[in-house]
Amino acid sequence: MAADPETLIERITDYASRPDPYPLYAELREHGVARQQNGSYLVGTYHEITALLHDPRISSDRRNRTEPDEAGDEEQGIPPSFIGLDDPEHHRLRSLAMRSFGPPHNPGRIDALHGEITRIVQDLLAQLRTRDRIDLVDEFAYPLPVTVICRLLGVPTEDEPTFRGWSDTIVSGLDPARGADPTERQRAAADARRAMGIYLGELAASRRGNPGADMLSAFATDPGPDHGGFNQIEIMTTAVLLLIAGHETTVNLITNGMLTLLRHPEALERLRDEPALMPRAVEELLRYEPPVQMLPQRTPLADIEINGVTVPRGAPLILVLASGSRDPRRFPEPDRFDPGREDNQHLGFGGGVHSCFGAPLARLETQAALTALIQHLDAPRLVEDPPPYRRSPVLRGPRHLLIDHDRAGG
Amino acid sequence: MNGDPRDGRIVIVGASLAGLRAAETLRDEGFAGSLTLIGDEAQPPYDRPPLSKQVLLGRVSAGDTGLPRRRPVDAHWRLGVRATGLDPLGKRVLLADGTEEPYDRLLIATGTRARPWPNPEEAALEGVFTLRTSGDAAGLAARLDAGPRRVLVIGAGFTGSEIASGCIERGLAVTVAERGPAPLVGALGGTLGALAAKLQRAHGVDLRCGVTVTALEGDRAGRLIGARFSDGTRIDADVAVVALGAVRNTEWVAESGIAAGPRGVTCDAGCRAFDMYGIVTDDVFAAGDVARFPHPLFEYQLLSLEHWGNAVAQAEVAAHNMVNPGPRRRPHLTVPAFWSSQFGLNIKSVGVPTFSDQVVIAQGSLKELRLVAVYGYRGRVTAAVSVNQAKSLEYYQRLIETAAPFPPAPGAADQGESPAPVPSDVPDPKVLSHGPTVALTGHLPDRRLTLVQPGR
């Protein structure tokens, strides 16, 4: 195969690459900054990615692209949420959302979830232990974060089937290589966002009379600082963002985590003996098999030079985080999974002003989940390797992960 | 030095942030010899930044800021005893209790102390404070708890401004007196100084700039009752905090032939102290607030910093170099950085803002109280200061490290309306009440400095 760097994005997004995109990332790093046939630019080296994540001239707002997206979000959908906005708007909305999620206004929120997360984990495990073959995704890694984010937001778990459909559609709209019918896919994504936004907005509005301790109640009732609180549209976009982020990422970290540990039995043994190592192992997973492989949303607001290549203003700029986290110029032996790795400033949660809002929650969930799994699953074995993957090259992870284990009590 | 650098006797004078981190690094690097820490404060190492923040607000008690230990250091601790002299030929540190400690290698980490109010009688009035030690903070916090009618803060550098902010947050009436044109102007220049002034006033501080305190007045019982200013005015006040900056604790080495003076102990990039002739020693090292060291990003001028992060980084480099042979030694090159919180603002700085001729608001705006000010010197970026926008600083740190052109390239999404550079207006430190917390002090380990004996 002619290794043409201009086709890297096609090859990375090709579904056949899903189980192991890492050789393509290595190829990308050799080219520094790779211009693609479709006019976008890929960056895959650690130091360049961190520089760009902190560069105030790099916009997260797709409306700054010279060639606007086919599906004009404007008419059909709702405006971007703060992940797709720049400062100062981004900062205003992120801070408002943070008021009910973390410090300084709500420093105990995530810690307070600890007990609840443990309970959910135990409930899910109790069911797993009754059968010798389990699908880790459907029966554990998906329900856990979804239950948690629903509790946190105050969304009834019974409605899960409805918003799971919306969520899938929204995520497929993120695909950077525009497949067969990009316009159709993006329009469907915009519709789904709007539907989910209306659903969550109505839920929030219904809490105004009798607010609970959940975040939607806080969104609807918090008068905010001097700038004021959220308006109704902002509640919709923010709630959609949190529900999706809480839905589509942690599931992959837990699943990738178990997959990686089953592929590295010595690491699994070590963690069983040394549970205190788990926080570090989770960081290593975020480096080695990160749920968010790339950020496809960036756009320079001015012509910028990266490693001698000028990326023109308005061009799509794709930061391949998963490649940066395996850059040998930053990490010794980057392709080795080392649960005790030190100095591990991976890119798994992004960086700069948009760095992951939910990171403390994601860490807590994943640490609890993996600790419980390796303690309670007896002699777990992969049924197929590689497992079948989900479509998305951006939010990458197995669609199913079948595991056999020795059932409790024989 | 005989034989293995990982063996022998190491003595550290100054048992605070730099001293402790150096001790930990020595052990991390495999130093197996004997290690002695000498400190004139009785309590084990503690952290100072909270003293003017959480402690003054009553959120943390002054006794609770002990520094977390990174590892056991297996050291001989000599706390509560002052080093009074150094005999570099005999390789011994002389102590106030008449004993001495021999060394093969020595680290000077004696930091600074608060500059006292110049009139000793007035300084002794009940109600007059300085703030450097945890004892100082405990006394001041207790006094603030008692609800004084008015607090006078003398000097509006970082420490003075933080104290004023704490008092306001506690609902106390505060007057701030500063000889310079604005608070923080000595560290951050005119633009942010003006912002600080506006903010202090908006929070209700009675801010008086361009004046000096000419007298502190006491009653018969020796209690502070008021203060007079150079403009002829006078206030009633029952607490005064003297925040005139710091004095480097170098007197104890003044006679030793080490290049030490009011600006600190001069050392090279590897933290080795110079002697007074400018010859570098190989067994005496310096780190932390007491050190004065050359920095390539600032034309190799000698920098004096009073920054927490610098104390840690420099202590680590000094310790590494104390136990490693020449070719393995490392330079201390980290870009200076510090933070402050006051009046609801989180201020962070990288680089040296005073090493500048121009400044530009590169992101955000003064109006929004959220911004990044970028400083340039002769067309390159030398510093950046963020206000409530700390996450943006890393980008500018990179620009400083690579001596990127100033003003920085336009195009930030949150760039202000008029991103035109203006003069940075950093005043001559002489016009300020308080000493600067960053100072560029020329190139030479100047012999004359050793002849100026402060406070004697």
Ligand SMILES: Cc1cc2nc3c(=O)[nH]c(=O)nc-3n(C[C@H](O)[C@H](O)[C@H](O)COP(=O)(O)OP(=O)(O)OC[C@H]3O[C@@H](n4cnc5c(N)ncnc54)[C@H](O)[C@@H]3O)c2cc1C
């Ligand atoms: C109130 C306050 C607020 C601060 N806030 C910030 C901030 O927000 N951000 C920031 O970056 N920095 C801040 N700093 C500065 C920071 O605390 C210092 O940079 C740091 O303490 C320097 O550490 P050091 O070990 O070099 O010196 P020091 O902490 O000064 O320690 C020196 C030690 O040596 C002892 N000593 C001195 N002479 C002798 C002797 N002859 N014999 C024996 N022992 C001796 C001293 O008693 C002291 O214990 C603040 C400082 C203060 C006082």
Ligand code: HEM
């Ligand atoms: C393992 C799980 C997770 C991973 C790997 C992850 C990763 C990331 C990454 C890489 C970004 C940066 C996006 C960008 O720069 O454009 C991000 C942003 C974000 N994440 Fe996460 N995330 C995870 C879990 C969560 C959870 C559980 C939540 C919700 C509670 C969440 C909420 C957010 C939000 C709101 C943003 C946008 C932040 C902003 O734009 O300021 N994430 N996440």
